[in-house]
Amino acid sequence: MKLTLKVWRQKSKDHKGSFENHQVEADDHMSFLEMMDVLNERLISNKAEPVAFSHDCREGICGTCNMVINGKPHGPSKGTTVCQLHMREFKDGDVIVIEPWRAAAFPVIKDLVVDRSSFDRIIQAGGYISVNTGQAQDANAIPIEKDTAAQAMDAATCIGCGACVAACPNASAMLFTSAKVNHLALLPQGQVESSRRVRAMVKQMDEEGFGACSNTGACEVECPKEISITNIAAMNRMYMGAVIGAQDQV
């Protein structure tokens, strides 16, 4: 199939960016990123600058890849990262618009590559259970209901890609933050410090410049791991309780 790509090119965060048009020949079995590889190989053979894009595992789990394709973070397929998107989802003659995540808290580094270190700082603020190596008791000492463990697992599958932020009109990081808050709060091991955790992580999220949540639900729709928006509701409830009852500052 022959495709027209409109790709965002931007030299750095301080430069202005613009779209660049390219024609590409692709086949059904290719992944989207392999189609980008083909484009880049051609650019390189013409001694031109290849398009910089983030990618690593190419199996949908590392959370590195990030492209907004035709207005949708990670493209048209539900529950799919860009690297798992295959060209059979497109047809001959399609025009494909490719942009980076757009959010103030994710500045562009080059072309489609953005800086997501704000997510790391949210986790550093409290996205952990305070246990040192060697302090643990036997793993079976605390039984955890199968369904509760499964719910925690569902929240924990977040890959930290940032599609939720890219999808949100407010560039809010509520889905990302709440997924971690809930994953840990659902487990007895994590409940102990859950009040402190939710306050610290929300505070950091706000400081990073992410927007507020206005319940559009776009994050849930675009999340490649289909993390549920109910995590946000649960976090809001937990946050209210934590702030009201708080005796200390985080």
Place this chain on the structure above:
Amino acid sequence: MINLDPKVPEGNLGDKWTNYRGTMNLVAPNNKRRIDIIVVGTGLAGASAAATLGELGYNVKAFTFHDSPRRAHSIAAQGGINAAKNYQNDGDSIYRLFYDTIKGGDYRSREANVHRLAEVSVNIIDQAVAQGVPFAREYGGLLANRSFGGVQVSRTFYAKGQTGQQLLLGAYSALSRQISLGNVTMYNRHEMIDLVKVDGKARGIIARNSLNGELTKHSAHCVVLATGGYGNVFYLSTNAMGCNVTAAWRAVHKGALMANPCYTQIHPTCIPQFGSYQSKLTLMSESLRNDGRVWVPNKVEDAEAIRKGTKTALDIPEEDRDYYLERRYPAFGNLVPRDVASRAAKVACDEGKGVVGTGLAVFLDFESAIHRYGKSEAHSKGIHNPGKEAIRKLGEEVVAAKYGNLFDMYLKITGENPYKMPMKIYPAVHYTMGGLWVDYNLETNVPGLFALGECNFSDHGSNRLGASALMQGLADGYFVIPYTIGQFLSKEIRTPKIQDDTAEFDTAVKESQARIDRIMNIKGNQSVESFHRRLGAIVWEYCGMSRSEAGLKKGRQMIRDLRKEFYADVFVPGTSAEFNPELEKALRVADFLELGEVLMLDALDRNESCGGHFREEYASPEGEAARNDKDYTYVAAWEWDENEPKVHKENLVFENVELKTRSYK
């Protein structure tokens, strides 16, 4: 010849680690605060080591080339992590895990290291659960287990098909906590491109800041490498695109030795290759072999029809299917170790029974499992005389609960529904058992340089068992290095802060810059990617699933020629003083072009077949690997030399295990 002293402690196998730990040198808390440690890599081994060393009070500087420590490729491990908990009461024990691992590795690993691994395995599960890793559980709320290849007990803990992700996020959370406490300084997007030695000891690294190309100097009292394996020397592998050997290979240039590089693991169940543009191969977890049955058509004409598309798997009646693993290995069936399963798939495809256009794939079929689970679910739900469709539906639900994410991944990549049609799979490069030579302390032959996880060679011999990589990475990081590093550092408590404004660091920066300039200035006509693809094709052809003397000699020469061509004709766009992913790739491929040659040499030197290393000249009449214990019970550790790399040897001593022909029949 370098004397490779493994420094294995005295005493009975089961007491070595306990006694050693109880008597080894310690560093007092007030001294720990004055000692700097560099940890390179933030996968399971690196993140767990950096976090634990930070908790102990050392000043840790951690480095990753990724944008975040959470991206390391440990994240992609699917199936699970082994531990000798014996929660299933099925006869498991520390000794059995030790023995399975030694046997699985075809008697080419170090006894004492493997036993220690089995001992600390139980602590890992405790630690992970305490961190909030949501392992699968039973209705009673206790942890669930499943089986993996090469063992007859259920000792594998798992979190759906995302166990690596959950364990890495656990280690990442521990690391994040230490970063927030100021005990670990994190350097994202910094790639180690040289090791700095001062007076023979590892005292720092040169890292390239990928955002602006700046070469930065970092000094410390010692350096810990946890930079993963080198599977991408094959270009196509299940590794992430960024996985590389550069940090380890730069250490080799500074005198460290690369041990058993030819021990590479070809994983039997991966999605087959489709096109020449393909950039990577995707693993389908070994856990699938708990329930999936591997087969090919009995008749070559049926296989041909499937390849042409005139028949599908469903058209082949039961009696015309060859469940070749169950037939050849009745004791272990579909759960034979990876090397055995991979070779058997190759044999089937070589006989013309492959089931995709390229002829390179076999079926992995879940029909029996769906039927079995469906019936059992119907029974437990009190449904009497359920119809075929009802059984199917219930069965598919059980399979989805166990392997749903893997089935989805398969569907996305291939466009075929594995609930209805058997998966098509083929072996692919997955893991490298070889790595930097280390002693019992995980210290390389360069004093003060340590290697953990897949980056070292020590625990898996010539074949790694499934669900043991996660175990080893975390064992090394959480429970081994925090102790053994003290053996080195206790002698360094009077060493003041290592300065980085010295001749050693300046020279290292200059040499690194010269290496970069050399590559940038070639300005040839071929892309880095094209060289990498060609290298991969050579290594796969001559040093892949089966190897021969003639092929290895030819392969070595081809790599030498390719390396020459690379330095004459590679083209890297842009400049070195900016964000330049092509340059990063070029530096990595340059190192792979050297490592590839050593792989060939190592395979050539080892005139036997063992585990993942299969030399056509050395096979039993049934086609199984034939070891030569008399001449090859050693670790081959390679010293790099542009013209003639040199091998050093550590003899493996087996005091507890009798060397036997490995049988899974």
